[in-house]
Amino acid sequence: MKETQKSMVLYYVQDEKKRIQMEVLCMSMSIGTKQLKPSDLNTQVGTLIGAKNIEPLDPAKEAKAPAIFCMPEIIIFSGIPDKKLDEFLFSYKKVGMTPTKLKAVITPQNASWSLYHLIRELSMERAQIEAKVKRLSEAKQERE
Numbered sequence: 001m002k003e004t005q006k007s008m009v010l011y012y013v014q015d016e017k018k019r020i021q022m023e024v025l026c027m028s029m030s031i032g033t034k035q036l037k038p039s040d041l042n043t044q045v046g047t048l049i050g051a052k053n054i055e056p057l058d059p060a061k062e063a064k065a066p067a068i069f070c071m072p073e074i075i076i077f078s079g080i081p082d083k084k085l086d087e088f089l090f091s092y093k094k095v096g097m098t099p100t101k102l103k104a105v106i107t108p109q110n111a112s113w114s115l116y117h118l119i120r121e122l123s124m125e126r127a128q129i130e131a132k133v134k135r136l137s138e139a140k141q142e143r144e
Helices: 016-028 082-094 115-143
Strands: 008-012 032-035 074-078 102-105
Touching: 008 016, 016 032, 016 082, 074 115, 102 115
Parallel strands: 008 032, 074 102
Antiparallel strands: 008 074
16 A cells, blocks of 8 residues: 555545535645545445556455435545645634545555445445444533
8 A cells, every 4th residue: 555655635525615625725835636436336446546456356345336325515524634634634623624524544455445335334334433422411411
């Protein structure tokens, strides 16, 4: 994955205004962009960022996206240094863009996953976080 050090944001949003805001924000920070499409769901994330030497998908381990799958909004960061990523996220909030629940940074592990696999993993993690927050909130209310 070292050959893909170019800063890039891959994203899927449904709102045209948000798409334009994303493009302008990335352009102002000299970050490349790639708008994802539902047809990318069964493509490896590493392939989407242009990485070479990605292990091919193992059809026995990798589930295909169902024919009827509503692709959620997602932002994927590739090759962006931590400081610049923090700056991006700060600017994202500052310009008032609506939050995107699913965000990921490309890693050697998830680069070989399909976009659909990554979305499923992020969705499960998000559901676990939201459930924990709900339990903590309910526990706090009981104490009050």
